[in-house]
Amino acid sequence: YVKERGRSDFRFYQRQMNIGLLSRMKMDHAMRQALEHNLFRLHYQPQIELKTGRLLGVEALLRWTDKDLGEVSPAQFIPIAEESGVIVPIGNWVMQTAIRQAALWNKDGKQIRVAINVSALQFQQSNFVESIALALQENDLKPECIELELTESILIRDAEEALKRLQSLADLGVKLAIDDFGTGYSSLSYLKRFPIYKLKIDRSFVDALPSDESDAAIVTAIIHLAQALKLRVLAEGVETIEQRDFLQKMLCDEMQGYLFSPAVSAEEFEKRYLS
Numbered sequence: 001y002v003k004e005r006g007r008s009d010f011r012f013y014q015r016q017m018n019i020g021l022l023s024r025m026k027m028d029h030a031m032r033q034a035l036e037h038n039l040f041r042l043h044y045q046p047q048i049e050l051k052t053g054r055l056l057g058v059e060a061l062l063r064w065t066d067k068d069l070g071e072v073s074p075a076q077f078i079p080i081a082e083e084s085g086v087i088v089p090i091g092n093w094v095m096q097t098a099i100r101q102a103a104l105w106n107k108d109g110k111q112i113r114v115a116i117n118v119s120a121l122q123f124q125q126s127n128f129v130e131s132i133a134l135a136l137q138e139n140d141l142k143p144e145c146i147e148l149e150l151t152e153s154i155l156i157r158d159a160e161e162a163l164k165r166l167q168s169l170a171d172l173g174v175k176l177a178i179d180d181f182g183t184g185y186s187s188l189s190y191l192k193r194f195p196i197y198k199l200k201i202d203r204s205f206v207d208a209l210p211s212d213e214s215d216a217a218i219v220t221a222i223i224h225l226a227q228a229l230k231l232r233v234l235a236e237g238v239e240t241i242e243q244r245d246f247l248q249k250m251l252c253d254e255m256q257g258y259l260f261s262p263a264v265s266a267e268e269f270e271k272r273y274l275s
């Protein structure tokens with residue numbers, strides 16, 4: 001009986017795995033098609049200075065509506081794109097598109113910083129820094145208008161090479177932010193070695209503010225850490241006035257979240273904030 005059971009369990013798992021593999025392959029194919037047919041879009045979520053309520057910039061967030069799958073969340077497709085490697089051309093598209101948009105928005109004295117998410121695999125490409133420098137030049141954009149959002153995973157793999165690359169980006173004048181801060185596996189020592197500009201406190205710590213004592217303690221500690229290291233600090237996923245008030249009281253620099261606005265199309269962003 002046990003043997004039988006074991007075998008059918010095995011078949012069951014194998015089928016599950018195959019379904020997973022199949023949909024991964026389908027998804028990968030669909031993403032390549034979407035790139036080719038220009039079906040990806042960028043939406044932009046405002047980042048607000050807490051002290052003044054002033055709009056400082058936006059985060060570019062990838063959006064994809066597939067004709068069969070419908071609207072697919074980046075939380076779903078980015079990990080698959082990272083596994084298959086298609087994140088590299090997708091990431092290039094994001095970089096080109098966001099820099100072009102930033103150049104349009106930063107004309108005639110306006111200042112809108114555009115933050116761009118970068119995957120580890122994309123960061124590891126040998127021409128990564130060069131391609132950003134080139135895009136900035138081609139679009140006649142000041143490097144300080146661009147912020148790159150990196151995850152801690154970028155910093156742990158081949159730390160020496162990562163350090164060199166981060167230093168060239170910082171030398172270029174581009175700002176560097178650590179995304180989802182506090183959720184990764186790396187040690188804090190990179191904070192003193194790498195030329196980091198900003199910490200982004202992960203949404204998971206902000207969610208239960210201010211009532212959850214542990215989260216309140218963690219968020220406070222991250223803000224203090226940033227202040228002590230002279231880094232800027234932004235809280236993600238701010239949805240309520242109570243969360244905002246708590247962050248303001250703790251002297252967090254910036255916030256981003258549905259309380260102010262979700263990510264919206266470039267047209268919508270212009271209508272709301274630039275006209």
Ligand code: C2E
Pocket residue numbers: 045060061062073074075078091094117118119149179180203236237238239256257258259262263
């Ligand atoms: P992230 O970089 O941490 O982006 C923040 C995510 O939180 C976004 O989800 C945003 O829409 C969502 N968010 C913002 N404010 C709130 C809020 O108040 N409440 C809630 N519940 N959510 C909020 P999104 O757009 O689904 O993106 C998910 C993740 O996918 C991003 O997390 C990022 O890791 C990745 N991603 C998105 N666009 C790109 C991209 O162009 N390149 C790369 N490599 N990754 C991307």
Ligand code: MG
Pocket residue numbers: 059117149179
């Ligand atoms: Mg991000």
Ligand code: MG
Pocket residue numbers: 179180200202236
């Ligand atoms: Mg984030």
Ligand code: MG
Pocket residue numbers: 179180202203236
């Ligand atoms: Mg996050």
